[in-house]
Amino acid sequence: MKNRFLHIFFLIFATTLFAQTSDSLTVKKDERVIVVNDSLLPQEEYNPLAPAKAAFYSAVVPGLGQVYNKRYWKIPIIYAGMAAGVYFYKQQDDDYTRFRDAYKRRLAGYTDDEFQGVSTDRLINAQKTAQKNKSYSVIVTVVFYLLNVVDANVDAHLRQYEVSEDLSLQPNFDYNQFNAAPQYGMSLTYRFK
Template sequence: MRNNFLNILLFLFATSLFAQTSDTLTVKKEEKVIVVNDSILPKNEYQPLAPAKAAFYSAVLPGLGQAYNKKYWKIPIIYAGMAAGIYFYKQQDDDYNRFRDAYKRRLAGYTDDEFQGISDDRLINAQKSAQKNKGLSVIVTVAFYLLNVVDANVDAHLKQYEVSEDLSLQPNFNFNEFNAKPQYGMSLTYRFK
């Protein structure tokens, strides 16, 4: 009986040795990823024809390219510049016609023109001056028109660049180890995305 008891005890001990598993515990680790939108403004899709379209709109109707770019404040400036050029052209054209008509009347022998105290040479100079000013007025008007087209094109190009609002100016303080004196400075930080 004792032999049986030892056999049973030996059997239980042996089976317990073989029945053991490893003590390592495996844990499944689930990582949750949080995605945060990096910028405040939504990213616009790149449109390669947007500058050409804005320039075309401004060429057809001055200021329309600025409206396309949503720069409405530029439209009155464009029209004011072009209107000033046209106004001065009309004024100089009227003056030129008055000087010319008075000079023609004098050549025909009449002495009843509105410029009684002015000599013939002064009337000729006034005509030349009015003609020159008419040309300058045309140049100013055309310059504002061309500036309108160029501005719409350049503004549409620049709208497609993503510029960060993270522009900071910070003072900095460093200690110079060689001469044991403080060094002061400014740091300008600008990030391109």
């Protein structure tokens, strides 16, 4: 009985020993790396001082902030707006001077001014109107100058955000087969790449 027990024990022990041996078959692990090109445009490095720098440049020389932001097409608009304000200021100033000189000559007793058919009260009103229009012209010039600075600052802020060209708004035309009438609409399309 002891022998049988010993044989069974040896048989179980030997089986477990042979079961522990390794196979001669080796498995090679082949890893492949897939590289996907990013479809996004390369992003410029973030510069937190760019908006302040663009606003400063536009404050020193109008339009220089737009040059810094590479928005050259805005420069003629800025200078046209400021030039229009200066032009109308000069024109209203000349008119004011003419009305004032004619009024002063009338107060001095002369009647040979260029506004002979106009009453003295109308000359006073014309002076007030010319003065008011001069003020409006100054306001227009200052507003274009300030818009120049604000535009440079905001544009520099927005340049640091990625804006994709994949978003489009297109008109849509469709024909309704049930009532034989055309249908018009707008479609907003976003393309995934």
